[in-house]
Amino acid sequence: xxxxxxxxxxxxxxxxxxxxxxxxxxxxxxxxxxxxxxxxxxxxxxxxxxxxxxxxxxxxxxxxxxxxxxxxxxxxxxxxxxxxxxxxxxxxxxxxxxxxxxxxxxxxxxxxxxxxxxxxxxxxxxxxxxxxxxxxxxxxxxxxxxxxxxxxxxxxxxxxxxxxxxxxxxxxxxxxxxxxxxxxxxxxxxxxxxxxxxxxxxxxxxxxxxxxxxxxxxxxxxxxxxxxxxxxxxxxxxxxxxxxxxxxxxxxxxxxxxxxxxxxx
Amino acid sequence: xxxxxxxxxxxxxxxxxxxxxxxxxxxxxxxxxxxxxxxxxxxxxxxxxxxxxxxxxxxxxxxxxxxxxxxxxxxxxxxxxxxxxxxxxxxxxxxxxxxxxxxxxxxxxxxxxxxxxxxxxxxxxxxxxxxxxxxxxxxxxxxxxxxxxxxxxxxxxxxxxxxxxxxxxxxxxxxxxxxxxxxxxxxxxxxxxxxxxxxxxxxxxxxxxxxxxxxxxxxxxxxxxxxxxxxxxxxxxxxxxxxxxxxxxxxxxxxxxxxxxxxxx
Numbered sequence: 005x006x007x008x009x010x011x012x013x014x015x016x017x018x019x020x021x022x023x024x025x026x027x028x029x030x031x032x033x034x035x036x037x038x039x040x041x042x043x044x045x046x047x048x049x050x051x052x053x054x055x056x057x058x059x060x061x062x063x064x065x066x067x068x069x070x071x072x073x074x075x076x077x078x079x080x081x082x083x084x085x086x087x088x089x090x091x092x093x094x095x096x097x098x099x100x101x102x103x104x105x106x107x108x109x110x111x112x113x114x115x116x117x118x119x120x121x122x123x124x125x126x127x128x129x130x131x132x133x134x135x136x137x138x139x140x141x142x143x144x145x146x147x148x149x150x151x152x153x154x155x156x157x158x159x160x161x162x163x164x165x166x167x168x169x170x171x172x173x174x175x176x177x178x179x180x181x182x183x184x185x186x187x188x189x190x191x192x193x194x195x196x197x198x199x200x201x202x203x204x205x206x207x208x209x210x211x212x213x214x215x216x217x218x219x220x221x222x223x224x225x226x227x228x229x230x231x232x233x234x235x236x237x238x239x240x241x242x243x244x245x246x247x248x249x250x251x252x253x254x255x256x257x258x259x260x261x262x263x264x265x266x267x268x269x
Numbered sequence: 270x271x272x273x274x275x276x277x278x279x280x281x282x283x284x285x286x287x288x289x290x291x292x293x294x295x296x297x298x299x300x301x302x303x304x305x306x307x308x309x310x311x312x313x314x315x316x317x318x319x320x321x322x323x324x325x326x327x328x329x330x331x332x333x334x335x336x337x338x339x340x341x342x343x344x345x346x347x348x349x350x351x352x353x354x355x356x357x358x359x360x361x362x363x364x365x366x367x368x369x370x371x372x373x374x375x376x377x378x379x380x381x382x383x384x385x386x387x388x389x390x391x392x393x394x395x396x397x398x399x400x401x402x403x404x405x406x407x408x409x410x411x412x413x414x415x416x417x418x419x420x421x422x423x424x425x426x427x428x429x430x431x432x433x434x435x436x437x438x439x440x441x442x443x444x445x446x447x448x449x450x451x452x453x454x455x456x457x458x459x460x461x462x463x464x465x466x467x468x469x470x471x472x473x474x475x476x477x478x479x480x481x482x483x484x485x486x487x488x489x490x491x492x493x494x495x496x497x498x499x500x501x502x503x504x505x506x507x508x509x510x511x512x513x514x515x516x517x518x519x520x521x522x523x524x525x526x527x528x529x530x531x532x533x534x
Contacts, residue, residue, distance in 0.1 A: 240486035
């Protein structure tokens with residue numbers, strides 16, 4: 005493991021059931037650490053605890069914002085099965101719970117053939133014709149300096165206050181400096197894009213994620229990932245955001261859904 | 270609380286962090302208790318532990334089959350916020366973990382207006398023109414005697430070995446004898462229908478759920494619920510199944526996604 009992402013998500017075993025890590029500066033959005041980045045840290049500890057390298061399904065509930073500094077990850081391995089092992093984890097900073105996680109981990113070195121793929125990667129202009137979200141102190145946030153995100157020009161109308169009204173965001177994702185995207189980094193990719201709701205007629209503001217579940221179906225091939233996010237329901241004060249990731253070979257590799265609160269001005 | 274479902278999901282507090290309940294006979298599919306039924310039992314304990322009546326988002330991982338008999342539900346309340354409280358739970362039988370659960374609970378007595386509904390309830394013939402899945406000892410399973418499921422005739426070709434090839438199942442749901450469907454019963458509704466994959470060219474067999482997440486947006490109005498389940502990806506040995514529930518007023522009230530293993534002959 006080398007590279008900026010690997011280093012920023014590294015964990016060190018402290019005792020039988022706990023790991024230590026550091027929320028690195030610069031991984032934040034409006035001064036709160038990106039949720040997918042925090043999930044990736046927890047997943048590193050859970051992968052070690054279960055002895056299984058790949059997060060097959062991981063659910064995180066976000067409880068309090070993460071700030072740069074030391075964190076503890078307490079992991080309980082609940083079941084060790086033949087194909088999957090199940091564990092829960094809680095990330096804490098100074099004893100305060102930030103994220104609670106439930107996951108099933110396995111080994112996706114070899115997986116079965118695809119039997120049904122009812123969909124295709126998003127149709128995107130080449131990266132250099134997309135909008136590169138360069139980070140600033142405020143908006144776009146510092147986190148955008150940690151990942152390479154090139155968003156479809158139609159989907160970033162909100163940066164020009166010309167919102168499309170279509171609750172869709174699609175774009176290219178990679179880690180900078182050629183760092184490869186492993187299955188743990190996919191957990192970050194699926195929470196890296198601007199919220200779909202920025203294209204609705206609502207305030208462009210912090211959109212707190214309540215819950216985020218990712219399913220990883222395969223290890224991505226090297227190269228650019230194509231990602232698509234859509235929202236169909238803004239009801240009861242909540243919205244869902246559904247994500248898909250397709251690798252450079254055109255293979256469907258991961259799927260996500262999150263539940264978020266409607267942003268407030 | 271009265272009615273067969275309320276009684277079969279009742280929990281009794283044992284101590285500060287644990288509850289006791291009973292897996293009632295008859296709630297099984299191929300002799301394993303229905304997953305949504307088990308989630309509902311855990312949710313009753315988590316609602317009591319958090320003091321919040323409604324499961325807003327609940328994720329369950331299925332570890333071992335549940336058989337009729339006594340169970341313990343150990344609940345840890347992780348955070349009590351203003352709007353939501355977060356808890357984890359594990360259902361155990363004789364010390365063996367059956368289901369691990371993570372949930373955020375709230376109070377959906379009053380919810381915000383719907384701002385976007387990109388979809389509509391499934392178009393269904395009236396219940397008496399749908400296929401009523403009457404239970405047998407084997408298939409359809411005993412569980413079908415505990416809920417009233419009327420499935421769209423196009424979606425149950427598998428009972429006649431005439432599969433549609435379309436990975437879709439839609440139908441009507443209610444609890445028998447006029448018992449009202451509360452938000453906890455929605456967790457069961459979203460795992461009550463035959464798997465979409467029964468309409469694919471694969472064995473009609475036990476389709477083990479790895480993980481199931483439900484988002485509840487509103488309390489359903491009294492009366493029939495309309496449900497729709499679809500699958501887009503059968504890849505890497507897994508499939509997802511996405512569910513939606515619409516109430517008798519045509520309102521979108523809940524959404525689910527589960528990750529399951531491909532059934533084996």
